[in-house]
Amino acid sequence: MVLRLDPDLADLLATVAEVEGRSVSDVAREAIAALVQARRKDKRFRRMLEDNLARHQRLLDLLQDEQQ
Amino acid sequence: MLDAADLVVIAARTLSVSTGAVLAEMDIPAAQAALAEALPPWREPGAALPDRDAAAAACIGLVHALLRHRPFPRQAQQVAVSAGLQLLALNGWQADLDQPATTAVVIGALASGQLAAGDATAWLSQRLSPALPAHRMPRARGVPAARQPGSRRPRPLPVPPIRALASVLAAAAVGGVAVLASACSRAPDMSSAAITRSHHSSGTSQETSQAEAAGVAYAACMRSHGVSEFPEPSPGGVITIAPSTGIDVGSLIFRSAEQACHAITRAAVIHIVTAGTASHSGEKLPA
Numbered sequence: 035m036v037l038r039l040d041p042d043l044a045d046l047l048a049t050v051a052e053v054e055g056r057s058v059s060d061v062a063r064e065a066i067a068a069l070v071q072a073r074r075k076d077k078r079f080r081r082m083l084e085d086n087l088a089r090h091q092r093l094l095d096l097l098q099d100e101q102q
Numbered sequence: 103m104l105d106a107a108d109l110v111v112i113a114a115r116t117l118s119v120s121t122g123a124v125l126a127e128m129d130i131p132a133a134q135a136a137l138a139e140a141l142p143p144w145r146e147p148g149a150a151l152p153d154r155d156a157a158a159a160a161c162i163g164l165v166h167a168l169l170r171h172r173p174f175p176r177q178a179q180q181v182a183v184s185a186g187l188q189l190l191a192l193n194g195w196q197a198d199l200d201q202p203a204t205t206a207v208v209i210g211a212l213a214s215g216q217l218a219a220g221d222a223t224a225w226l227s228q229r230l231s232p233a234l235p236a237h238r239m240p241r242a243r244g245v246p247a248a249r250q251p252g253s254r255r256p257r258p259l260p261v262p263p264i265r266a267l268a269s270v271l272a273a274a275a276v277g278g279v280a281v282l283a284s285a286c287s288r289a290p291d292m293s294s295a296a297i298t299r300s301h302h303s304s305g306t307s308q309e310t311s312q313a314e315a316a317g318v319a320y321a322a323c324m325r326s327h328g329v330s331e332f333p334e335p336s337p338g339g340v341i342t343i344a345p346s347t348g349i350d351v352g353s354l355i356f357r358s359a360e361q362a363c364h365a366i367t368r369a370a371v372i373h374i375v376t377a378g379t380a381s382h383s384g385e386k387l388p389a
Contacts, residue, residue: 079108093199
């Protein structure tokens, strides 16, 4: 996996990891997972996604068929 | 505009797989490139889409970028369309695509380059309508009250560092693992370190040796694909590229090499590029 970060953010990441006594990998992994998890819990976001998938299911099926 | 975390959630639901599975499959650099390309330089992130033309342009811009960069190579069209529809919904618009077969042809033509993005935008613009009242307000994360189209995004409230970090990380990329570019704090001579690579372990000796092995393999791969100065990893498995190396991480050669060596980074390695040498030239990678 590739991440592109600026030096300030990289420093912040290292600082958090050092303060918490963890590896920077763990801290960053947790931060990313937490954000994805938070997004999954965003009810408005999910409702709109479900609505779209239901409304356009036929289109998505056609696109899937075309890619196979 | 959507971010990488949004793409993960959208792809997982669209493809009926877990977010973990999506993270494992997602081509992170491709997602970054697509999201960056989809946001025109004149458009502020989070800005409202006040009319059909603007909404259609934003949607097609995102779909086109996802089709071009293919962060989800095997299901590119499905995810791209689903993301485009979600972007519309979040901004108070819905697409009335009552002829799915025609729409599929349009998407296919856009993907193959037979249809220009401008033409697809004009086609879509005629098929947009305001969403239901409950969906009307554009999205503003972390802001309780939704904004009216055209309003400015409120200044965000201060957030704890870890939340800010999570947001920035997700804006940069998303994956099941993480990183460091902290040569800045641990190696004074690298105060503006540009690239650091690590592995996603918690630091056991076995994991460190695996990271080192992966780092050696990755470095060899990068060199074999034209980045002849790519350095070896440190004993801890971290690779740091300082500006003094002269390596242009935004060059076509570097990015092509990254793409070629991507399987190694997926397996074990994390690769961080900081602003010091990341020129982000915007070149399009060869297909």
